[in-house]
Amino acid sequence: MRKKEDKSLFLEHFGDTPKLRVFDFLIGNFFFDFPMTEIARESNVSYNSIVTFFDGWIKKGILIKTRKVGKSDYHKLNMNNSFVSDIVRLNWRMVKADLGLLEETKKQIFPVSNH
Numbered sequence: 001m002r003k004k005e006d007k008s009l010f011l012e013h014f015g016d017t018p019k020l021r022v023f024d025f026l027i028g029n030f031f032f033d034f035p036m037t038e039i040a041r042e043s044n045v046s047y048n049s050i051v052t053f054f055d056g057w058i059k060k061g062i063l064i065k066t067r068k069v070g071k072s073d074y075h076k077l078n079m080n081n082s083f084v085s086d087i088v089r090l091n092w093r094m095v096k097a098d099l100g101l102l103e104e105t106k107k108q109i110f111p112v113s114n115h
Contacts (some may be wrong), residue, residue: 008093018045026063026077027091035072035094 007016010024025043026034036054040047054075057063064078077084096102 009098010085010091013094018043021045022050023087027088030077030079030088033066033076035069035073035074037072039075 006022008028010027011020014020021043022039022045029042034042036050037047039045040050051086052092054063058065058075061078062084063075065073065075066073077088079088093102101104
């Protein structure tokens with residue numbers, strides 16, 4: 001597996017685990033659908049690791065199956081799931097705050113230490 005150069009703000013703040021890497025990749029590409037093999041490759045997580053939680057995410061409504069191409073099922077984030085849409089919105093607020101576009105949010109997400 002290749003090593004990702006820079007961690008996203010999402011991974012910096014919530015940790016770098018296989019589930020969060022997959023979630024991070026899918027958040028950044030929430031308009032698109034992917035087969036499990038491509039999700040594994042692009043999120044830098046082994047296919048065997050994804051298999052352990054993928055079906056659970058489908059059952060919980062986090063992921064939805066969009067189509068089948070050959071033997072591959074394609075999935076994407078279920079933006080109609082309130083948990084997913086809240087996490088995507090949180091991610092974008094974190095990015096905007098980091099860029100200084102939301103000053104009031106920047107103070108909340110990135111508190112300044114008075115030490």
